[in-house]
Amino acid sequence: MRKAFLLLCALLILPGAAYGAFQTWHRLQTERHRLASGKRIVSSQSFLFTRPVFQNIAARMSFWHSSFFDTRKNSAFRATPIYQKTFKPDDMLQYFGMKYKNSIRISNNVLNGDVRPQWLGLPGNFDGTFNIRPEQTQFGLDLIFRKTFPKLFDLDFFDRWWIYMTAPVVMVENNMNFSQSDVTNPGPLNAPVRDVVTAFQNPDWNYLKIRTGSETKTRLGQFQVGMGKTFISEDVAHLTTYSGLSIPTYHSTKNKYMFEEQPGFNGHAGFIWGVSTQFPLTHVDRHCVTCFFLNFENTYLIRNHQFRTVELMNKEWSRYMMFRKFGEPAEPGVNVLTRKVRCSPYNYMDFTAGFRFDLKTVEAEIGFGAWGHGEERIMLVDEWDPIYAIAGTGLNDSASQSTIKTQAPNDFVFTPVQHSQIDLISPAQPGTLLWRTHLAIGSKKRGETGDAFFGLGVFIEVPHNKTTYFNQWGAWFTFGGAL
Numbered sequence: 001m002r003k004a005f006l007l008l009c010a011l012l013i014l015p016g017a018a019y020g021a022f023q024t025w026h027r028l029q030t031e032r033h034r035l036a037s038g039k040r041i042v043s044s045q046s047f048l049f050t051r052p053v054f055q056n057i058a059a060r061m062s063f064w065h066s067s068f069f070d071t072r073k074n075s076a077f078r079a080t081p082i083y084q085k086t087f088k089p090d091d092m093l094q095y096f097g098m099k100y101k102n103s104i105r106i107s108n109n110v111l112n113g114d115v116r117p118q119w120l121g122l123p124g125n126f127d128g129t130f131n132i133r134p135e136q137t138q139f140g141l142d143l144i145f146r147k148t149f150p151k152l153f154d155l156d157f158f159d160r161w162w163i164y165m166t167a168p169v170v171m172v173e174n175n176m177n178f179s180q181s182d183v184t185n186p187g188p189l190n191a192p193v194r195d196v197v198t199a200f201q202n203p204d205w206n207y208l209k210i211r212t213g214s215e216t217k218t219r220l221g222q223f224q225v226g227m228g229k230t231f232i233s234e235d236v237a238h239l240t241t242y243s244g245l246s247i248p249t250y251h252s253t254k255n256k257y258m259f260e261e262q263p264g265f266n267g268h269a270g271f272i273w274g275v276s277t278q279f280p281l282t283h284v285d286r287h288c289v290t291c292f293f294l295n296f297e298n299t300y301l302i303r304n305h306q307f308r309t310v311e312l313m314n315k316e317w318s319r320y321m322m323f324r325k326f327g328e329p330a331e332p333g334v335n336v337l338t339r340k341v342r343c344s345p346y347n348y349m350d351f352t353a354g355f356r357f358d359l360k361t362v363e364a365e366i367g368f369g370a371w372g373h374g375e376e377r378i379m380l381v382d383e384w385d386p387i388y389a390i391a392g393t394g395l396n397d398s399a400s401q402s403t404i405k406t407q408a409p410n411d412f413v414f415t416p417v418q419h420s421q422i423d424l425i426s427p428a429q430p431g432t433l434l435w436r437t438h439l440a441i442g443s444k445k446r447g448e449t450g451d452a453f454f455g456l457g458v459f460i461e462v463p464h465n466k467t468t469y470f471n472q473w474g475a476w477f478t479f480g481g482a483l
Helices: 002-038 057-061 065-069
Strands: 075-087 104-106 127-131 135-148 161-166 169-175 179-184 214-220 222-233 238-248 270-280 289-301 304-309 322-325 338-344 346-359 362-373 377-380 388-390 432-446 451-463 471-482
Touching (some): 057 075, 057 135, 057 346, 057 362, 057 432, 065 075, 065 238, 065 270, 065 432, 065 451, 065 471, 289 362, 346 432, 362 451
Antiparallel strands (some): 075 135, 104 127, 127 179, 161 222, 169 214, 222 238, 270 289, 289 346, 322 388, 346 362, 362 432, 432 451, 451 471
């Protein structure tokens, strides 16, 4: 009887335990693959979105939080010059380039060549190497104004509500650091395409050329307007939430050049929601009050239409091959594969938390945070029309097995590119996560009728996956007050 009871218990318990063990193993494997995919090498991309200099919640809230959320002061304003610059550009060598290639060789050498010269309009015996090392510098002047909302109809609902407006002026400088070396057998000096540099500035290309120097764009980045409510507003404690609308002040990039300047959200309008809180960890009567703060802001960007350059599935750099319609001359791939697409960036998250040290008129803080977004989703606006094929040797020939490195034999029949062969990952911004730490110190003076403050801070950001985004550092100076 006892053995039968134990056997029954085993039959009831062991399957459940086995199933639980399997679920645990499955979750661990799923998490392992998720983390591994998050560290995958990203290459052969044709588009990169960079964080606007003004979307830095650590800089935006430093020293300004008390005046911003104190509704006993009817008005508050703040100006923040802020600078940021990328560093360690070698980590991004493969983003626009080829996987596992820090430099790219244009040659018909089957052992060492990466790009067939004829695809770029170069002589068949051409040989040369080039590098692209993207870098960026941004400078912004972030201006923000807050006004207490009037109490309408004597309703308590409108108590402690406020409206705000912000208008950041942004300067963006991008540099691909495009250079060539070891060039042999170039084309004639009077030819429009004769070496690597001229090949990627081909006048027949309408899109995705590569510039040799830096380009700068300065303009109003994004106009934001919104409203919020302060629930708690004490000397060293506050709790508030806000929401708003981000209005673009310029159209999306033209895609004429690789890595074009974007002073804001690349033409996307957006909805903003944020929360900010601070509370003391030590007694408020002490000379130095230690506080914990947390700021979170989410921006949902509304989809829009842009021009992006797609590629063919499993054909790296196929955008620089030649394509043709049946019976017609070959055309550059950047012209054929650049399409009007619908871009859906979804949510952009900005978070910071840390400790503030309030020494009456002096305030210092140290914080850790993150900025990130999911993978952008790209969809063709118009259905792909299968009339173009990878160019073969004759007007009626295709060579569908060709790659950027070699031209395959002609197909038996003309074989156009099908919709299922279009890669919509290469023109989309990959998911990105930046880890940020910052330090700031400044002075403030708060009174019954007015506040004044100023301070400076520094930050450094490191990407979770170094092949999807830049390492960058920056600094800001902020000043303002409330009345």
